[in-house]
Amino acid sequence: MALISVEDALERALRGLTALGVERVPVAHGAGRVLAEDLSATLTQPPFDSSAMDGYAVRVADVRALPATLALVGTSAAGARFDGILEPGQAVRIFTGAPVPDGADTVVIQEDTEALGDSVLIKEVEAGRHIRPRGQDFMEGDVLLTAGTRLGARALILAAAMNHAELPVRRKPRVAILSTGDEIVPPGSMPGPDEIVASVSYGITALVESLGGVPVDLGIAPDEARALADAITRGADADILVTIGGASVGDRDLVAGALANVGMELDFAKVAMRPGKPLFAGRLGQARVLGLPGNPVSGMVCGLVFLRPMLRALLGDSRKDSLQEAILAAPLAKGGPRQAYHRAISAFAGDGTRTVRPLPSQDSSLMGALARADCLIVQPASSPAVPEGGKVSILPFPD
Numbered sequence: 001m002a003l004i005s006v007e008d009a010l011e012r013a014l015r016g017l018t019a020l021g022v023e024r025v026p027v028a029h030g031a032g033r034v035l036a037e038d039l040s041a042t043l044t045q046p047p048f049d050s051s052a053m054d055g056y057a058v059r060v061a062d063v064r065a066l067p068a069t070l071a072l073v074g075t076s077a078a079g080a081r082f083d084g085i086l087e088p089g090q091a092v093r094i095f096t097g098a099p100v101p102d103g104a105d106t107v108v109i110q111e112d113t114e115a116l117g118d119s120v121l122i123k124e125v126e127a128g129r130h131i132r133p134r135g136q137d138f139m140e141g142d143v144l145l146t147a148g149t150r151l152g153a154r155a156l157i158l159a160a161a162m163n164h165a166e167l168p169v170r171r172k173p174r175v176a177i178l179s180t181g182d183e184i185v186p187p188g189s190m191p192g193p194d195e196i197v198a199s200v201s202y203g204i205t206a207l208v209e210s211l212g213g214v215p216v217d218l219g220i221a222p223d224e225a226r227a228l229a230d231a232i233t234r235g236a237d238a239d240i241l242v243t244i245g246g247a248s249v250g251d252r253d254l255v256a257g258a259l260a261n262v263g264m265e266l267d268f269a270k271v272a273m274r275p276g277k278p279l280f281a282g283r284l285g286q287a288r289v290l291g292l293p294g295n296p297v298s299g300m301v302c303g304l305v306f307l308r309p310m311l312r313a314l315l316g317d318s319r320k321d322s323l324q325e326a327i328l329a330a331p332l333a334k335g336g337p338r339q340a341y342h343r344a345i346s347a348f349a350g351d352g353t354r355t356v357r358p359l360p361s362q363d364s365s366l367m368g369a370l371a372r373a374d375c376l377i378v379q380p381a382s383s384p385a386v387p388e389g390g391k392v393s394i395l396p397f398p399d
């Protein structure tokens with residue numbers, strides 16, 4: 001079977017994937033969620049001209065000649081404003097965040113004054129300083145956060161300040177994760193001589209969580225049609241069912257067949273990428289299926305290149321993975337027939353340019369190298385060799 005290009009495979013995997021439903025969550029639980037609607041300010045901030053400093057509110061006309069003595073006529077504190085109007089020759093004690101009294105046009109910081117009981121001596125002043133005008137931050141009705149924004153600390157500060165107690169966000173996609181293989185045992189077991197510890201599902205779980213989905217662990221199924229069918233059935237109500245292993249051509253690679261038996265319609269199988277060739281995708285009822293290869297690096301690369309954009313589509317998350325440019329610190333041999341994702345380590349030079357060095361072994365079983373790398377060099381199929389100092393595209397790992 002001819003291999004499909006990464007680009008075409010991704011297009012098929014994303015075809016028809018639309019954002020999930022909307023739910024409202026308290027702003028305190030908004031972290032990591034994706035905003036489903038544009039959010040506008042329900043008030044103006046600051047709601048009044050406010051003082052940026054502790055000091056005295058004055059009229060600049062009264063302090064043209066210094067030092068100047070002004071009569072102290074009251075106090076404006078945050079939450080308890082001075083109600084009157086500042087008249088000529090007067091000052092009001094004022095604190096940070098407090099409303100600036102009508103009639104005042106300058107705040108003099110405390111350090112430039114001397115308190116004299118019921119008057120105050122102004123020693124220095126900068127006309128018009130230390131007042132934050134009403135609406136300096138935002139005005140009621142301003143759209144400040146747009147649909148598709150992934151909510152982090154800064155966005156949540158803003159959402160709360162805009163006076164939203166609840167936020168409209170996308171439902172979290174549920175991703176069922178099934179490891180397969182007679183040899184696979186959970187971490188912490190006493191593996192037998194032919195057994196291998198399950199690892200890929202933990203990377204995929206972390207990836208799903210980091211993107212804002214809910215991983216659902218379907219455990220480990222042996223290479224046996226009945227057991228695979230049972231496990232698949234348990235995952236069929238997820239938004240995405242991810243299988244790990246059994247995707248290649250060996251006698252025990254039964255996963256795609258088991259999925260087809262329960263009704264999966266195949267979108268594609270076998271992609272021109274390295275690692276990751278045995279990847280397949282399909283639809284099973286309402287669920288999307290992504291069949292990852294068992295080799296750990298292959299599974300993780302396919303997770304980044306396919307599962308990440310699929311999850312973002314379900315979340316309506318507007319972020320895209322942009323490739324970055326880097327300068328090779330070692331030569332790269334010409335590309336093969338598949339698009340390559342070389343595990344590599346990058347560094348920033350003094351002038352800010354990023355250099356990158358592929359790791360010496362690119363075997364797709366090497367988890368140590370995967371963890372040591374901080375990015376993938378993305379090398380298009382059949383591309384010419386690149387000498388040291390040449391430019392390449394890299395995909396930084398998210399963590």
Ligand SMILES: Nc1nc2c(c(=O)[nH]1)N[C@H]1C(S)=C(S)[C@@H](COP(=O)(O)OP(=O)(O)OC[C@H]3O[C@@H](n4cnc5c(N)ncnc54)[C@H](O)[C@@H]3O)O[C@H]1N2
Nearest residue numbers: 179196198199200244245246247248253277293294295298
């Ligand atoms: N004749 C061919 N052989 C292979 C081909 C091919 O085109 N023709 N493709 C190779 C490629 S590329 C890959 S990648 C692997 C992937 O094959 P499978 O998806 O069938 O994976 P398995 O055979 O089940 O396992 C491969 C390897 O990974 C280990 N594994 C599996 N699951 C896990 C897990 N959850 N955690 C950790 N490690 C896991 C498994 O023990 C094997 O060592 O096929 C090549 N063969």
Ligand code: MOO
Nearest residue numbers: 275276277298364
């Ligand atoms: O694609 Mo396999 O993923 O080369 O090891």
